[in-house]
Amino acid sequence: MPVSTRSSQPMIEPNGDFMFKPISSWEHSIEVTMEDVSYLSRPFGLTENVDAKLGIETSDLYNDMLERQTDYVSAQTYSPTASYIPYRRYLVDWMSDVGEQCSLHTTTVHVSILFLDKIFRSADIPRNKWQLLATACLSVAAKYEEAEEHCPPIPDLLKLTKLSQVGHTSLSFREGEVEVLRLLGWRLRAVPPLHVIGYYLAKGSIFEADRWQGKELIEKIPKYIKKYAEFFCNLTLQEYSFQQYLPTQLAAAILYASRVSLQITPRWRPELEVLTGYEEKDIIPLFNHVWEYYEEQFPGHGARSISPRSVAGKEFQ
Template identity: 75%
Template sequence: MRERQTEYVSPANYSQNAAYLPYRRYLVDWMSDVGEQCRLHNSTVHVGILFLDKIFRSRNIPRGQWQLLATACISVAAKYEEAEEHCPPIPELLRLTKLGNAGHTPLSFRDGELEVLRYLNWQLRAVPPIHVVGYFLAKGAVFYEDTWQGRSLIEKIPKYMKKYADFFCNLTLQEYSFQQYLPSHLAAAVILASRVALNIEPRWRPELVRLTGYSEIEITDAFHHVWSYYEEQFPGHGSRAISPRSVTNMY
């Protein structure tokens, strides 16, 4: 996974000059809504948005093609990430996105998918931070010796950790500046942010260094970036512990 992660996101590819960036937040929100309506996995939407970013930051795509290519990115991601029976049929995508009203047909949509594949050189193994976070959580990101708000851990803490981690992954997906970090680097910062949000002590452990490959010092800048962006989007929340229910309600 570490070897593959730089194919889509790396500091070397990070650029703030792409023409679409002022509108990226709207595209991300729109693609997320399409993914939710199609009942796709959250991680599939993240992959589709990485596809879009790679295409749009390297090419000047006419605005008239944005909706078609964004939808095609979601469709291609679903075909790569989801089981076949969960992939949305093209007529359904045309209906949901109203691309059919704009004159697109299943044939022209397939042309859009093919254009996406060509832009990506048929290299579809994108590794978004949410994939890496899922791996970290599966291996275990809370430990018996941890304390929660000064007390021993309760049974629901791993479930709470997943809620926080998903929340921070979705939050950082909205802002392009987080692509200056490697996915594994940002994923480690998300784990740290989730532990801080839960008031788990210690914030970082030797076991997490071994799991993630990063010390707390190495991810401090990324963590502060995540936390400051969170406080900017939800003023007042960052100064106190967040309840799992409030995280669910935010997104």
């Protein structure tokens, strides 16, 4: 549903719960210069140290994402003229719906779509195999990303997707999975922006020296940032043109858009530059693309607002 960019005040219900205020136009966000905030500030709202909790140096995981991200997405592999592109949005919608019905994590669906994009841009897949391979991508992604007990059984997938009605069996579906693995070169470590956003949020994406509409941050701001970041990740998943950007850089632009949406100032910080490896000038062009696509998808949104439930992604599939 359309989303407003005009209101300047958040909406707080009488019970203290937050309803997402309309996203304000980024051109009119409150300006705060770097001199107005401390150069170094502690993350706001983090209740635990993720490195200590996991017993690892999570920056190593980020370095691994930086190294592996081009396996699936890069300017060199970007192929906007691939024959399936006019139908891609329908495939994304359909796979998202199947993933939701199977109770798969959103990250699993994002990974499965990266699988599909890599296969479809590098091989000529007959139309009569699209549904089989799309479902097989979901199944392979689930087996790689989910706990074993959360992976949907093949008979359930065949019934849900109605593949059984066109003659597919568990054996033919397994052959479809093997074909997916072969076409992917058995390299299954895909890095969607949603994975990267999870790292950014866990390490701290807002800071004590930040301001929300010129005021001190409130307790639920980290929750709002997470919801907006997930919304923009789901939104950009729909459009293939965002695959011309590195996932880590797009994730940084999505974090930037989330801060702008909530009128967190300054828009970018030295701490975020250290965290992401990107300066503000590196991500402004991507942010502009994200924001323009958002406004294109929700025209005439000046009189409406979005709720936390809507930005979770369900209503934007």
